[in-house]
Amino acid sequence: MHGGGPPIGLRRRLRRAASMVPDSGLTGPIEIPDPEPSDEPKDLRARLHRLRTSASGTVRGLPKVLRLTWQASPVLTVLIALSTVVSGVLPTLTAYVAKLLLDAVVAAVQGHGSTARIVEIAVFELGIFTFTAVSTALTNVAQQLLQERMTLTIRHQVMSHAAKLDLAFFEGSESYDLLRQASQEAPSRPLSMLTSALGLVRTAITFASMIALLVSVSPLLALVALLAPIPAFISQSKYGSRAFLLALYVSPIRRRMDYLNSLVTTDTYAKETKLFGLGPYLVDRFRRLGQAYYARERKLTTKRNLVGTAWSLLSTAAGSGIALYIALEAVHGRLTIGDLALYTSAATAVQTAVSGLFTGFAGMYENNLYLDTLYQILGTTPRITAPPKPRPLPETVRGHVEFQDVSFTYPGAEEPALDGVTFEIRPGETVAVVGRNGAGKSTLIKLLCRLYDPTGGRILLDGVDIREFDPDELRTRISAMFQDYVTYQGTAAENIGLGELSALDDRTRVAVAADRAGVAERIERLPKGYDSPLGRWFDQGVSLSGGEWQKVALARAFLRDAPILILDEPTSALDAQAEHDLFARLRALAAGRTTLYISHRFSTVRQAEKIVLLDHGKLAEQGTHEELMRLGGDYADLFTLQAAAYLADAVE
Numbered sequence: 001m002h003g004g005g006p007p008i009g010l011r012r013r014l015r016r017a018a019s020m021v022p023d024s025g026l027t028g029p030i031e032i033p034d035p036e037p038s039d040e041p042k043d044l045r046a047r048l049h050r051l052r053t054s055a056s057g058t059v060r061g062l063p064k065v066l067r068l069t070w071q072a073s074p075v076l077t078v079l080i081a082l083s084t085v086v087s088g089v090l091p092t093l094t095a096y097v098a099k100l101l102l103d104a105v106v107a108a109v110q111g112h113g114s115t116a117r118i119v120e121i122a123v124f125e126l127g128i129f130t131f132t133a134v135s136t137a138l139t140n141v142a143q144q145l146l147q148e149r150m151t152l153t154i155r156h157q158v159m160s161h162a163a164k165l166d167l168a169f170f171e172g173s174e175s176y177d178l179l180r181q182a183s184q185e186a187p188s189r190p191l192s193m194l195t196s197a198l199g200l201v202r203t204a205i206t207f208a209s210m211i212a213l214l215v216s217v218s219p220l221l222a223l224v225a226l227l228a229p230i231p232a233f234i235s236q237s238k239y240g241s242r243a244f245l246l247a248l249y250v251s252p253i254r255r256r257m258d259y260l261n262s263l264v265t266t267d268t269y270a271k272e273t274k275l276f277g278l279g280p281y282l283v284d285r286f287r288r289l290g291q292a293y294y295a296r297e298r299k300l301t302t303k304r305n306l307v308g309t310a311w312s313l314l315s316t317a318a319g320s321g322i323a324l325y326i327a328l329e330a331v332h333g334r335l336t337i338g339d340l341a342l343y344t345s346a347a348t349a350v351q352t353a354v355s356g357l358f359t360g361f362a363g364m365y366e367n368n369l370y371l372d373t374l375y376q377i378l379g380t381t382p383r384i385t386a387p388p389k390p391r392p393l394p395e396t397v398r399g400h401v402e403f404q405d406v407s408f409t410y411p412g413a414e415e416p417a418l419d420g421v422t423f424e425i426r427p428g429e430t431v432a433v434v435g436r437n438g439a440g441k442s443t444l445i446k447l448l449c450r451l452y453d454p455t456g457g458r459i460l461l462d463g464v465d466i467r468e469f470d471p472d473e474l475r476t477r478i479s480a481m482f483q484d485y486v487t488y489q490g491t492a493a494e495n496i497g498l499g500e501l502s503a504l505d506d507r508t509r510v511a512v513a514a515d516r517a518g519v520a521e522r523i524e525r526l527p528k529g530y531d532s533p534l535g536r537w538f539d540q541g542v543s544l545s546g547g548e549w550q551k552v553a554l555a556r557a558f559l560r561d562a563p564i565l566i567l568d569e570p571t572s573a574l575d576a577q578a579e580h581d582l583f584a585r586l587r588a589l590a591a592g593r594t595t596l597y598i599s600h601r602f603s604t605v606r607q608a609e610k611i612v613l614l615d616h617g618k619l620a621e622q623g624t625h626e627e628l629m630r631l632g633g634d635y636a637d638l639f640t641l642q643a644a645a646y647l648a649d650a651v652e
């Protein structure tokens with residue numbers, strides 16, 4: 001188990017909670033599972049054991065937190081630690097000075113004390129109050145600054161680490177929550193963890209010094225002050241841990257509520273929700289989920305507070321009994337009025353300290369669980385890395401690509417996406433990959449870009465296994481447009497320039513790339529030309545059509561002067577004319593470059609020098625258009641099917 005990870009019992013319960021909530025966010029039952037675990041022994045020994053396990057896990061999480069806060073700012077960390085110790089002693093000191101003052105006043109009233117002594121104590125008290133105020137202010141400043149520093153440091157760490165992670169991490173289903181939590185929740189956690197831990201230290205100091213002070217007055221009083229808060233402590237620990245469990249159990253429900261909320265309030269979904277009339281259905285589901293969540297929360301909050309109050313009344317009764325006893329003792333002169341005041345403030349302080357101990361620990365425990373996700377992300381190492389001695393890529397890559405018996409199965413998948421694929425692309429050749437949906441075409445491209453490594457076989461570039469190169473360097477020799485290309489919220493020039501960072505500000509190169517993609521004229525017509533912001537995040541952003549966005553993405557791919565060009569369905573959103581123009585230009589563009597494109601449109605596919613047909617991950621046919629037509633196989637069938645549809649339309 002991870003040092004600070006949830007104990008195994010909790011993990012099991014969480015898994016069960018997750019499995020009890022339906023996978024779909026849209027349908028299925030909405031009830032929340034009961035946070036009370038039923039399959040775990042509830043006797044005292046089992047409870048103590050659970051407490052010990054979670055306590056040791058939490059304590060083991062501390063050094064890592066200290067390292068994080070130290071990294072963020074050593075000065076602020078020391079400042080906070082110092083002020084904690086000081087503020088731990090201050091309440092005891094204040095109580096003691098108050099006792100001295102009272103005793104001095106009583107003595108003066110009885111005629112055997114001096115006013116000078118009272119003034120002396122009052123000045124000392126003023127000093128303590130001033131010191132308390134200053135140290136509280138300093139602690140607040142240090143805490144706020146440290147929080148900001150920590151948030152920046154951790155978000156920076158998560159971002160720079162995420163930038164190095166493999167595509168597999170992002171495409172895996174578990175990563176979504178991890179990344180979201182690490183960037184949204186985790187930054188604030190280390191400081192809360194540290195504050196809770198320091199709070200514990202402070203409380204412990206107050207507690208110990210108060211008890212010591214009480215012992216000096218009367219050991220019996222010290223014992224009673226120690227025992228009185230126990231009932232309150234027990235009820236706190238019971239309901240506090242339940243509240244935490246509930247929070248964890250309802251998080252899948254809250255996530256679903258967030259999702260439903262975004263479906264109704266986000267522009268991208270608005271068209272469909274309106275057309276299919278989903279609004280009332282989604283809103284009602286949100287309402288019912290919210291009700292179930294609230295009902296459970298209400299039950300727990302009410303019970304926790306009512307039962308908690310009942311238990312703490314016991315403590316209060318015990319405390320008041322003692323206060324009465326001291327009062328009577330003071331009347332008889334066996335204790336002083338100052339002792340009575342001291343006991344009153346000590347009893348309150350000890351009681352607050354006891355509940356503080358619990359809250360502090362519960363806070364640490366909870367923070368530690370969140371931090372676990374942070375460590376999990378920071379501990380994930382990319383698998384696709386450069387070999388110890390990467391082979392340098394030649395200055396001019398010829399672009400000779402060979403797939404040799406390449407197989408690939410996605411992590412967690414049962415069926416292979418590619419199965420023993422062997423084919424060759426000669427330098428400068430243009431190859432089209434065709435096949436039905438899910439045949440493995442995009443997977444082929446991901447492997448060539450080394451976004452995944454084959455599970456079997458190898459891919460050669462100019463005769464060298466691509467795993468021998470540094471993947472980052474390899475990727476500089478490849479330019480690609482993916483099926484799900486990105487629409488950046490930036491200007492037209494930036495949208496194209498991101499294809500080659502060194503050319504980001506080179507307006508001439510950007511314009512040439514735009515021209516190649518057939519979008520130059522459209523960009524020039526925009527209000528600010530290449531400086532027009534695209535996308536709706538901007539006040540004056542221009543909304544491009546789907547096909548225009550695709551041309552911008554193509555321009556981005558064309559900007560990079562790489563020996564290998566990969567286009568995954570480059571014309572899916574283009575009109576017939578634009579598609580024709582693009583392929584007419586592609587010939588010139590692809591000259592001297594190895595080009596691989598995926599397309600479902602056979603009119604464009606037939607122009608390729610070689611066509612590769614994938615079927616269920618296997619290479620089924622390859623050759624030129626004429627060869628494959630003569631073969632009369634799957635390609636010929638698909639081509640004829642599409643051509644017949646066009647012809648039928650033409651005849652009608």
Ligand SMILES: Nc1ncnc2c1ncn2[C@@H]1O[C@H](COP(=O)(O)OP(=O)(O)OP(=O)(O)O)[C@@H](O)[C@H]1O
Pocket residue numbers: 171410411413417435436437438439440441442443444483
């Ligand atoms: N990230 C992934 N994790 C698991 N399985 C995946 C992943 N991506 C794709 N697959 C599966 O791998 C198979 C091949 O997918 P791929 O995207 O390569 O198909 P394709 O030929 O490009 O399809 P299309 O024509 O629809 O774009 C599919 O069965 C798909 O379900």
